Amino acid sequence: MEIRSKFWIEIDQEPAFGRGRRFLLEAIDTHGSINQAAKEINISYRKAWSYIKTMESRLGIKLVERYVGGRNGGGAFLTDEAREFLEKYKIMEEGLREIVDERFRHVFHR
Amino acid sequence: MEIRSKFWIEIDQEPAFGRGRRFLLEAIDTHGSINQAAKEINISYRKAWSYIKTMESRLGIKLVERYVGGRNGGGAFLTDEAREFLEKYKIMEEGLREIVDERFRHVFHR
DNA sequence: CTGCCGCTATGCAAAAAAGCCATAACGGAG
């Protein structure tokens, strides 16, 4: 028996950003490619792509700059706005899980 | 733009108890009927029924005592174990949402 | 002693959502 918790940002009652999308952006930053990033965090390219699409449309910010063609097909990188947003989100999420876990243990175990 | 949070208890990686199920049990306690309870929290009887089924099976506790037939068809009421569990859960959840919201405001708005 | 009523119980179909496969376009390098 264990506690689970989840946090996300909504805009107009629709999910716009959460932990999974955070990891996706971080992986894009590392690899310079949506495709590689998706592989790393174990989701399909299709899913990564629609994550980005909804994020950008709901937040109203361009997050990922993409280019296509060239020696190795193309690639993607984060915009400054994306990095800024990511940073804020990380600060917010930091330690939240631990607070929840601690409470759970306190009440249910001893 | 707003933060949302969700907490639930899992057993064997499967959801066993959360906010919705908490409301359901509370409503059953108030109304003495699964059917009425479901109406109050705006879910179908079918759904309420399967909530209870999975809760009981995963927690391994009898939560809702039911009887059928009689003048007004039948009814349901909570077991002592259910009340006990509910109480613990409420203590745990109490204020958690507020902590999350506060953090969000602090980082994103000011 | 029989029919009625509101409840529990559950199978099964329909709808919705999520996931995935296939295919097009792109453009620098060899």
Next chain:
DNA sequence: CTCCGTTATGGCTTTTTTGCATAGCGGCAG
């Protein structure tokens, strides 16, 4: 001017969720 790995999407498939339909129950009114 072909090849390669990427972005970009349409739509099909699979899974999950929802809810409709129907059966059984048993006091009580008549």
